[in-house]
Amino acid sequence: MRVIDPPDSVDPPGSRGTARPPEPPEPVPGGTARALRGLPADLLALVRPLHSAKSILLVPVALADAGVWSLAALGAVAWAVAGFVLAGACVYVGNDIADRHRDRLHPVKCRRPIAAGRVPVVAAYLYCAALLVLLGAVIGSGPGRPYWPVLAYLALNVAYSRVLKHVPLIDVCAVALGFVLRLVQGYAAIGEPASEWLLVTVFSVALMLVVGKRRQELLGPGVAHRPALRGYSVGLADQMLQLTCALTVVAGLMYLCTESPLGPYGRPAMVLATPFVLFGLFRYLQVVLVEGGGGDPVRGVLRDRALAVTALALAVVLSVTFVLARHPALAGTILP
Incomplete structure (x- = not known):
């Protein structure tokens, strides 16, 4: 009697229906030497240098409300940017350590240095500890300003990573x-x-970007990578995007009209900014809802030409208005 071998895809007893993490790659000759040469690049990738744009763009916004741009104010803001960049780096490394098992189930995140095994977990812990020491040195030697938001950010991310x-x-x-x-x-x-x-x-814009990311994740690996997605659906994400977009428009335009440092030019700035704000939000919704993007908000915003041009045009409008508000004599010579 002929015996037919079982197919390779049959699950062993007790494992039917369970997800299997991808097998680690086989070692190749010279792999250790190549890994050592690539370690600096992997360590740089762990801290997500592109995501430093969040701190570089957001922290200095406060300078718009500063009465005089003194060297002391500029130095204090620069120190605050450095502190948040380092805090973000610590958080990214810590999250990659905690999420390394789930990241191996993700088609893209499985290539991250820790999940892929290129950076040992022990080395990652030492790297994170070194970044924390450097952050402590920055805070301790910086200007005598409170740094509780940085500390609150670290505490928030510890709670986020755990619960x-x-x-x-x-x-x-x-x-x-x-x-x-x-x-x-x-x-x-x-x-x-x-x-x-x-x-x-700021809260509504950030919430909109995060919801767009969750929506894209619902179309990909799903709950295998992020268990919280069990509480979401594509329909719910679409409704949340609509609400956050509406809140962004209302809050942003109200800020320009009432509390911005633009003075009497706040209302004209609101009128001029409205088309760019609406088009930028429309384009973002098109990317997320039509093109299935939004999985990496930072890269998506920076690389999308329509969004980049719209953001640049809005920045020009607000910058010109800000200069006119700060220099009334200049405004008198330009405007009728």
């Missing part, structure tokens, strides 16, 4: 709150209170 990331709805709010803390740190550096409408605007 909050697994709680639907709370997870996206926790991520958005990290952006608000960056803004608050900038204002703490110059010793000025932050505008309430500006805080709401």
